[in-house]
Each structure stands twice: as C-alpha cells, then as structure tokens.
Amino acid sequence: MKGKKILVGVTGGIAAYKTPLLIRLLVKAGAEVRVVATDSAFDFVTPLTLSTVAKNPVESEFFDEAGNWNNHVELGLWANLFVIAPATANTIGKMANGLCDNLLLATYLSARCPVAIAPAMDLDMLQHPSVQKNLKTIAEFGNHIIEPTEGELASGLEGKGRMAEPEDIFKFLSNILNA
Numbered sequence: 504m505k506g507k508k509i510l511v512g513v514t515g516g517i518a519a520y521k522t523p524l525l526i527r528l529l530v531k532a533g534a535e536v537r538v539v540a541t542d543s544a545f546d547f548v549t550p551l552t553l554s555t556v557a558k559n560p561v562e563s564e565f566f567d568e569a570g571n572w573n574n575h576v577e578l579g580l581w582a583n584l585f586v587i588a589p590a591t592a593n594t595i596g597k598m599a600n601g602l603c604d605n606l607l608l609a610t611y612l613s614a615r616c617p618v619a620i621a622p623a624m625d626l627d628m629l630q631h632p633s634v635q636k637n638l639k640t641i642a643e644f645g646n647h648i649i650e651p652t653e654g655e656l657a658s659g660l661e662g663k664g665r666m667a668e669p670e671d672i673f674k675f676l677s678n679i680l681n682a
C-alpha cells in the first residue's frame with residue numbers, strides 16, 4: 504500500500520460514516536489518498552472530515568465558482584486503484600449504464616486502473632433484480648465487487664446489505680494491488 508495512489512469515491516448511503524475509517528487505514532499504510540464524492544454523500548459525511556483524514560481536498564463538482572474545472576480525466580489516470588465505498592444503488596445503476604452526471608461517474612468512466620465497489624443498501628434493494636443485474640454488468644466490466652455483509656441494517660431490518668467493514672475493504676484492496 505505504501506506509495507500507492509488510491510482514489511476513494513463516496514456516494515450517498517448511510518455507510519458513508521465508515522468511509523473516513525477506511526481512508527485513515529489507507530493513509531496510515533502509506534497510501535496517497537484523494538477523494539471524489541457525490542453531492543448526496545455530503546448528507547452523510549462532511550467534506551471537512553473526508554479531506555482532513557485524506558490530507559487532500561475532496562472533489563465533487565465539475566468546476567468551481569471561478570470556472571476552473573476539476574479534471575476527472577486527470578483524477579482517473581492519477582489513481583493506481585479506485586474504490587467506491589459505499590456504492591449506492593443509484594450510482595451502481597449509473598455505472599452499469601455509462602451515465603455521467605457527476606464528477607465521480609465521469610472519473611469512473613475515465614479511470615484505467617482497477618476499480619472496486621463496496622455496495623451498501625437495504626436488503627430488498629440489494630436483492631432487487633435491477634440492482635443484481637447492474638452488479639453483474641459491473642463485474643463483467645472487470646470491476647471488483649466487495650460483497651456486502653449480513654447483519655442489522657439502518658432500516659432496522661436484518662439481512663445482507665451492510666457495507667463490508669473498513670478493515671476488510673482495506674484487505675481486499677491490498678490483495679488487488681499485490682495480485
């Protein structure tokens with residue numbers, strides 16, 4: 504992990520509160536971390552928390568107020584590995600279908616590095632045929648799916664849909680880089 508450039512994508516699921524823990528593990532292991540987030544992600548975790556643990560600003564808009572654009576192509580090519588954690592049903596659907604209405608998705612389409620996603624959602628959302636189809640499509644693109652785990656969900660229901668724990672995502676990413 505030391506010296507590796509890891510791009511962390513954050514989308515708007517409740518599990519985003521765990522993403523700073525993942526970033527911290529990556530930074531502690533010597534990785535350089537940049538973060539790209541959807542607008543919705545900031546309903547669940549602040550840009551200040553993400554940028555503080557990553558030691559880099561968080562990018563989320565195509566361009567700033569001065570009209571300077573955030574170069575998603577540069578961001579995608581910079582990374583040795585792109586991990587999206589959590590990955591919402593919404594973002595998974597867009598990834599599977601080549602949609603590009605935010606900086607995270609534009610970066611995904613531009614990235615040449617390995618991509619891993621950690622889906623997190625309620626059990627019925629996860630089991631829905633459309634989500635399962637989209638996950639299969641993304642896996643067929645060659646992207647890695649970090650399986651959600653079973654347990655108590657934010658809805659109060661029990662089942663599969665919890666984002667993998669940050670330590671397990673870290674191990675998964677280490678294995679990709681060491682492969």
Ligand SMILES: Cc1cc2nc3c(=O)[nH]c(=O)nc-3n(C[C@H](O)[C@H](O)[C@H](O)COP(=O)(O)O)c2cc1C
Pocket residue numbers: 513514515516517518541542543544590591592593594623624625628
């Ligand atoms: C309290 C709350 C929790 C949510 N949790 C999830 C979740 O865990 N997974 C998910 O796929 N969507 C979840 N959503 C719905 C997403 O926030 C919504 O689909 C949003 O448009 C996702 O945008 P993004 O994919 O651009 O980040 C939640 C919404 C709310 C209000």
